[in-house]
Amino acid sequence: MVKRLKLYNSLTSRKEEFVPHNHENIRMYVCGPTIYSNPHLGNARSTVVYDLLYRLLKENYPKVTYVRNITDIDDKINAAAIERKISIQELTSEVREEFNSDMIELCNLQPDIEPSALDNIVDIIKLIELLVARKHAYVSNGHVYFSVKSYENYGKLSGRKIEDMLQGVRIDVAEDKESPEDFVLWKPAKETDDDSSKFNSPWGLGRPGWHIECSLMSTKYLGKDFDIHGGGADLKFPHHENEIAQSCAAFPDSKYAKYWVHNGFLTVNGEKMSKSLGNFITVKELLQQGVKGRCLRLILLSTHYRKPLDYNFKILEESRKIITRYDRILDDYEALNIAEHKLPDEFLLPLLDDLNISKSLAYLHDLSKEIYNDNAIEKIKDFKKIYNFLGLEKKVKEEIPLDILTLAKEIQTARAAKDYAKADEIRAKITALNYNINYTKSGEIEVEKK
Ligand code: AMP
Numbered sequence: 125m126v127k128r129l130k131l132y133n134s135l136t137s138r139k140e141e142f143v144p145h146n147h148e149n150i151r152m153y154v155c156g157p158t159i160y161s162n163p164h165l166g167n168a169r170s171t172v173v174y175d176l177l178y179r180l181l182k183e184n185y186p187k188v189t190y191v192r193n194i195t196d197i198d199d200k201i202n203a204a205a206i207e208r209k210i211s212i213q214e215l216t217s218e219v220r221e222e223f224n225s226d227m228i229e230l231c232n233l234q235p236d237i238e239p240s241a242l243d244n245i246v247d248i249i250k251l252i253e254l255l256v257a258r259k260h261a262y263v264s265n266g267h268v269y270f271s272v273k274s275y276e277n278y279g280k281l282s283g284r285k286i287e288d289m290l291q292g293v294r295i296d297v298a299e300d301k302e303s304p305e306d307f308v309l310w311k312p313a314k315e316t317d318d319d320s321s322k323f324n325s326p327w328g329l330g331r332p333g334w335h336i337e338c339s340l341m342s343t344k345y346l347g348k349d350f351d352i353h354g355g356g357a358d359l360k361f362p363h364h365e366n367e368i369a370q371s372c373a374a375f376p377d378s379k380y381a382k383y384w385v386h387n388g389f390l391t392v393n394g395e396k397m398s399k400s401l402g403n404f405i406t407v408k409e410l411l412q413q414g415v416k417g418r419c420l421r422l423i424l425l426s427t428h429y430r431k432p433l434d435y436n437f438k439i440l441e442e443s444r445k446i447i448t449r450y451d452r453i454l455d456d457y458e459a460l461n462i463a464e465h466k467l468p469d470e471f472l473l474p475l476l477d478d479l480n481i482s483k484s485l486a487y488l489h490d491l492s493k494e495i496y497n498d499n500a501i502e503k504i505k506d507f508k509k510i511y512n513f514l515g516l517e518k519k520v521k522e523e524i525p526l527d528i529l530t531l532a533k534e535i536q537t538a539r540a541a542k543d544y545a546k547a548d549e550i551r552a553k554i555t556a557l558n559y560n561i562n563y564t565k566s567g568e569i570e571v572e573k574k
Pocket residue numbers: 155156157158159165166167168169170354355356357358359387388389390391396397398
């Protein structure tokens with residue numbers, strides 16, 4: 125039976141009961157990364173948040189179609205490709221692979237469809253042509269602009285009126301725009317751009333704007349009306365507002381996405397983690413430092429998705445301790461079959477309430493303590509089921525090679541002799557060989573693959 129899900133809808137600024145267009149197939153679109161360099165932890169937060177929502181929807185409905193796009197046409201991509209003297213295709217296929225491998229390390233499920241702008245350029249051009257034909261867009265000097273005034277509901281998502289948007293803002297009124305608030309659907313190529321980033325169109329060589337890429341990819345793969353649209357809070361305006369305007373103007377009988385979900389920022393000292401501020405740390409760097417993807421995942425999961433989440437060393441340590449403790453509980457129950465076991469309501473119901481993860485994780489924590497006191501198999505099954513549902517389960521155990529185990533033994537001997545300098549030296553050797561050493565409370569040593 126479908127249990128009722130409530131989601132905070134940015135379109136109405138209220139928590140609403142989720143009523144999909146079709147219970148048989150839930151359709152969700154999420155704005156994915158712009159792939160000019162490796163993802164940072166802030167980008168990863170967005171991916172993990174929607175992965176949790178995807179898992180929850182899959183738990184509750186027979187089918188979910190999750191589309192997360194790849195932005196592989198963009199000015200930042202052009203600049204990075206020029207700098208590295210490679211084509212945008214070479215650059216983006218390399219970064220895309222890095223992105224996917226990082227997201228797998230963070231235990232995210234792969235979306236059902238991962239379309240990219242490069243693969244959809246012909247249809248993007250067709251959508252722009254439709255907007256021009258419907259007089260919602262105009263051609264000017266090699267550009268195509270969306271005419272904001274032609275769409276009367278503009279501003280519904282962000283609550284901004286055109287006048288407010290223009291007030292106090294220094295606007296570069298491009299000579300070829302009819303009105304300063306109009307935004308670009310198609311841009312002419314610059315001479316300095318690499319040929320790989322120039323596409324033929326009825327308006328000359330150029331490239332599409334970012335907003336129209338998402339309008340096309342969402343409606344092409346999910347239909348004109350779909351259920352959920354997600355992305356970081358920074359995308360609400362202008363990106364999502366413009367997506368709505370374009371899509372509803374192109375398809376006047378549609379309302380585009382029904383529920384708009386926005387995740388809060390991952391911050392560092394209270395500031396949004398971003399490439400432009402230079403306060404970012406990439407997922408790859410953290411993994412290379414030996415941090416487990418599952419520890420990062422727990423950090424990214426454990427604050428409510430709409431709240432800011434400040435990243436610091438303390439929460440990393442806490443997360444590491446929790447994962448180590450939970451893993452240890454489950455080590456004894458590797459063979460326990462939970463295929464038919466259902467998620468307990470104490471965990472599921474808070475999640476269905478706009479992903480109230482704190483309550484759900486508190487339940488998991490309580491369970492972990494109860495299991496120690498009372499070995500009730502049903503509780504252990506609950507615990508394991510939840511852990512797997514959250515994507516926190518240990519990956520298949522790897523055999524530790526003998527030479528590493530021998531080194532680990534040497535650490536034990538050195539520590540027993542209180543020769544901590546030697547123990548540290550051997551530990552560094554092991555780390556360099558891509559294994560981690562953990563000391564348990566009882567003084568034993570655990571070795572694991574990084
Ligand atoms: P980008 O690669 O900048 O287009 O971002 C990809 C996704 O990550 C978008 O949904 C952004 O809103 C989201 N995002 C970027 N920075 C952060 C951050 N610091 N915290 C949370 N989400 C972010």
